[in-house]
């Protein structure tokens with residue numbers, strides 16, 4: 001894990017830091033494949049419509065994605081979103097251009113969201129999706145759109161995102177009622193949730209594929225490294241209160257500062 005990318009030696013801010021990504025590496029099975037896919041299949045079997053959604057406009061892009069995914073992982077995969085959602089570890093979102101050429105969320109399979117639901121994002125532009133994140137659009141909204149317009153098929157961009165949770169559950173869909181971060185919770189009962197993301201355009205349909213992988217790290221283990229601890233402290237101490245509230249950290253911000261000082 002590139003902790004320095006996650007916690008730059010700088011005040012907290014939204015940045016469009018993208019590095020070259022590799023879809024074959026991103027979609028490749030890890031050593032936890034069985035456990036992750038069992039967990040994904042369990043939720044997909046219980047509430048498929050909460051996790052796998054394909055609008056009619058996304059059907060051609062979905063077929064193209066499945067073809068690409070087969071070549072990335074080199075093994076047979078189902079065409080069905082619910083089935084493939086239990087065969088591959090990452091979550092995927094497809095963005096398709098509308099009549100005006102603007103990317104909108106058109107479908108995907110998201111079983112391990114971080115406190116959001118795919119169903120709530122269907123039909124939205126990225127500016128609309130990110131509208132709930134205080135200050136994000138003002139800082140980098142137009143830059144994200146410009147980037148998506150110029151990224152060429154065959155190229156993949158990767159970026160990380162982080163949050164904290166009071167559970168190591170992979171799935172934090174709102175219907176699972178994830179526990180809130182409450183003051184007094186030790187860092188041994190908090191998890192740093194890292195989202196590794198990849199963005200790559202699909203050459204035939206022109207749709208944008210957005211992949212998300214979740215990693216969980218116990219916070220006391222993360223903060224054992226003095227350099228990471230210092231960077232984390234700076235991020236928490238300079239985070240605007242509205243962002244801290246959005247990330248569910250308001251109640252534990254003082255605890256986090258103490259634990260990382």
Ligand code: HEM
Nearest residue numbers: 014015016093105115116129132133144161162163210247
């Ligand atoms: C390349 C550019 C992108 C950047 C820099 C970016 C950045 C971010 C950041 C910083 C957050 C807040 C997360 C947090 O702090 O906890 C966020 C949330 C989110 N982003 Fe992005 N994002 C990008 C692209 C995308 C794309 C392509 C999608 C596809 C749909 C997407 C979907 C979301 C969703 C669903 C959320 C959660 C919103 C919620 O809480 O309801 N993002 N993004």
